[in-house]
Amino acid sequence: MKHWEPLFVTKLEATDLGDDPAHDLAHFTRVVATAKALAADEGARIEVVAPAAWLHDLVNVPKNDPRRSQASRLSAEEALVFLRSIDYPEGLLPDIAHAIEAHSYSAGIEPRTLEARVVQDADRLDGLGAIGIARCFAVGGLMGVRFYDPQDPFAERRPWNDRENAIDHFHVKLFKTAESLKTAAGRREGARRAEFMRQYLDRLAIEIGGEIP
Numbered sequence: 001m002k003h004w005e006p007l008f009v010t011k012l013e014a015t016d017l018g019d020d021p022a023h024d025l026a027h028f029t030r031v032v033a034t035a036k037a038l039a040a041d042e043g044a045r046i047e048v049v050a051p052a053a054w055l056h057d058l059v060n061v062p063k064n065d066p067r068r069s070q071a072s073r074l075s076a077e078e079a080l081v082f083l084r085s086i087d088y089p090e091g092l093l094p095d096i097a098h099a100i101e102a103h104s105y106s107a108g109i110e111p112r113t114l115e116a117r118v119v120q121d122a123d124r125l126d127g128l129g130a131i132g133i134a135r136c137f138a139v140g141g142l143m144g145v146r147f148y149d150p151q152d153p154f155a156e157r158r159p160w161n162d163r164e165n166a167i168d169h170f171h172v173k174l175f176k177t178a179e180s181l182k183t184a185a186g187r188r189e190g191a192r193r194a195e196f197m198r199q200y201l202d203r204l205a206i207e208i209g210g211e212i213p
Helices: 005-013 024-044 045-056 068-085 090-102 114-125 129-142 168-179 184-208
Strands: none
Touching: 005 024, 005 045, 024 045, 024 168, 024 184, 045 068, 045 090, 045 114, 068 090, 068 114, 090 114, 090 129, 114 184, 129 184
16 A cells, blocks of 8 residues: 555645535545554455545535535545556456445445445544544534524424534434444444543533533
8 A cells, every 4th residue: 555545645635625624634544544443453455445545535525515415426436537547456446436435424325345334434433532523513613503502402302403503413413323333343433432422412511501510
């Protein structure tokens, strides 16, 4: 991978990734690091996992765009064009494309290879834990969403609604994401990150209520 990865990074640096801090170059770097760790733990082929992780969000489609569910397919198509342009081994391209297509939550594609499960888990883990909380509020800010409902922060008398309240997204999607992880290593890390998020919500409840423990 030492020969190829600088080319992947250069491609991303030349790509318009939009203004979403949850999907900037740092996001790709984190996903790649997590994917490599999961691949080593699970015995997945790094020559498929690494390019798929680097290029998984190559085409940026905002979360509130009606084409959002197509983003992973578009990214896979763009990735294949790029990988062929740098003469990446042709025999690996179908599995790389599948891993990219299947990583997306909104696409709803079931990963059928170990490598696709690793890339999907790595991307979903980046939405959990400390970085997941930061990303949730960053995206909420871009979409004009308030932090929480001041009248009912934890939806005791209303349905969860992450189109209006950022912390509702924890329950609408992120905790479900933690339960959807496919690899054993991913599930272990997902459980740790989800527990941290629950602790954060507990602390938030104290601060919202004006308590000083």
